[in-house]
Amino acid sequence: MRLDKYLCSATELSRSLAKKLLHRGDVTCDGEVIKDPGFKVADHHLVCIDGEPVRPIGPRYLMLHKPADCVSSHVDDGHRSVLTFIDQPRREELVIVGRLDADTTGLLLLTSDGQWSHRITSPNSRCPKRYRVTLTDPLAPEQLAALKNGVMLHGESEPVAAEVEQIGSHTLWLTIAEGKYHQVKRMCAAVGNKVVGLHRHSIGRLALDPQLAPGEWRALTEEEIALF
Template sequence: MRLDKYLCNATELTRSLAKKMLHRGEVTCDGEVVKDSGFKVKPEHTICINGEPTEVRGQRYLMLHKPVDTVCSSVDDGYASVLTLLDLPKREQLKIVGRLDADTTGLLLLTSDGQWSHRITSPNARCGKRYRVILEAAISDEALTQLGDGVLLHGEDSPVRGQVERIDERQIWLTIEEGKYHQVKRMCAAVGNKVVGLHRQQIGALELDAGLAPGQWRPLTEEEIALF
């Protein structure tokens, strides 16, 4: 890895600030001053800034309990980005794994590992997402059967289906494997109902930590990372 890139990954420095620091002779490799931004850093090298050792961060994997009125984007869309909830350096480099609407709460994953993210979001992965759905009106047994057997969404050529479990007359658990735009809301609309509350509880075998309040987050454990 180039030395200037290494410094950016290991610190809060921008590429231009890293080059200025190199020019001032503030960076050493194994005790020797290095001013060449293109210097190749090897795993066995010890890079110091003003005598303090540095280390490139490893991959990051986070679980966030997304609150309402936040967006899964770094762009201001009328609501705060979920990234603003993270008290982390270089949080803007994290990839949001899948999306939740501004009015949807629940389990959200973030990572710096693009391959890991792809294993979750790829259509070929068939990774189930489980939602608690609150409906405007009581849902009939017939509508539950329709959701399980498959419904045709407006503008789609083939039906989509989910695993359905009744919680009470106006709440259901719905697990889907596809990730079509507003899929849960459109599925419920297709059986004549309206979603008034939506919460994602689970992705694959990973459930939202019950100890996380809305807006709180924590790193994933090694065992949780290995689920995908």
């Protein structure tokens, strides 16, 4: 990798600022001052700025406990972006893996690895997502049966079903694999009820860390990354 590009990938420096540091002699490679922006950096090289080692930011895999009233988007459309909770450099480069509505809470994944993200979000993967759903009205037996057997959503060509487990008069666990637009809310509306609270508990075999309060995040472990 070119040295100027290496410096930019390891810091928040722009390409022009990286070149200024090089020309000033502030950058060393294995102890030798390097001023050539095109110098090729290998994995074994130790690059320093003013004597402090710098290394490129590697692939990042994060989980966030998304609170309500924020959007799963890089652009703020009147709500706070979920990226503002991530206190890391170059957070704007992170991909938000799937989306949650502004009023939906729970597990949200972010990564710099596009292929990993695609394995989760691709319709072909049919990655299950489990939600805790709170309804306006008590869930009637026929509504529960309809959700399990499949309901027809507007604009769809075939019924959509879900794994459903009732946990209270107004609450249930609902697991879907398709990930259609507003699917959980539309399914509940289709059986004559309304969602007033929606919380994503898990994606695939990865569940939200119960130690994370709303707005908190942590890096995934290697074992968690390997789940997808």
